Amino acid sequence: MTESTAEEYWEQFYRERDKVWTGNPNPLLVREAADLAPGTALDLGCGEGGDALWLAERGWRVLAVDVSEVALRRGAVHAADAGVANRITWERHDLSRTFPEGTFDLVTAQFLHSPVAADGERDKILRRAADAVAPGGTLLLGAHSTFPTWMTHPPQIHLPTNASQLEALALDPTEWTIITADLIDHDHPGPEAQPGTRTDSVLRVHRRPWGLSSFRCKSVSFLG
Secondary structure, X not given: OOOOOHHHHHHHHHHOOOOOOOOOOOHHHHHHXXXXXXXXXXXXXXXOXXXXXXXXXXXXXXXXXXXXXXXXXXXXXXXXXXXXXXXXXXXXXXXXXXXXXXXEEXXXXXXXXXXOOOOOHHHHHHHHXXXXXXXXXXXXXXXXXXXXXXXXXXXOOOOOOHHHHHHHHOOOOOOEEEEEEEEEEEEOOOOOOOOOEEEEEEEEEEEOOOOOOOOOEOOOHHHO
């Protein structure tokens, strides 16, 4: 693969396609955030804005961030069409270089994978994401944990587990509670309709509004 910056790679990725994503929110976001009270949200790697629109339609004020200007422009158009433009702010960031300012009630990063990321880059971004969670807020991470079963030559992208993400985050157990740490298998057919499955992970952690001594985890099987 020709070396390229994140901006170059993702601008080309979106320019080559009239529409990349369905426009629907990521199912893991819907599953985990539907019961949260609306507040302020930071959507990292927002793409064309499906998650940001879903949050805004439910009363959140969203800062939507991506490295691609093309994706951000499309997201802004979708927000205007949906009547929620006043609830979403769009900012361009190469998250390996700059990060949005402020703290948020929800910080979400859904499938923040990049074939041009440097080693350890995603871990550093997620640590900054955790720092951006306000007291009483939520960090929500959705990630691919395996490649589709039909893929015989997967790309050279590291796929995290919940355990590896928790290790990278190094969260203070007096400040954080793990709400969800699940693996989800789902059908994922190939480009020629060949049958297949893949596994995704979802990690939801809550930052306590004050320090407590206990640290509970609903599911700890991935730590073994």
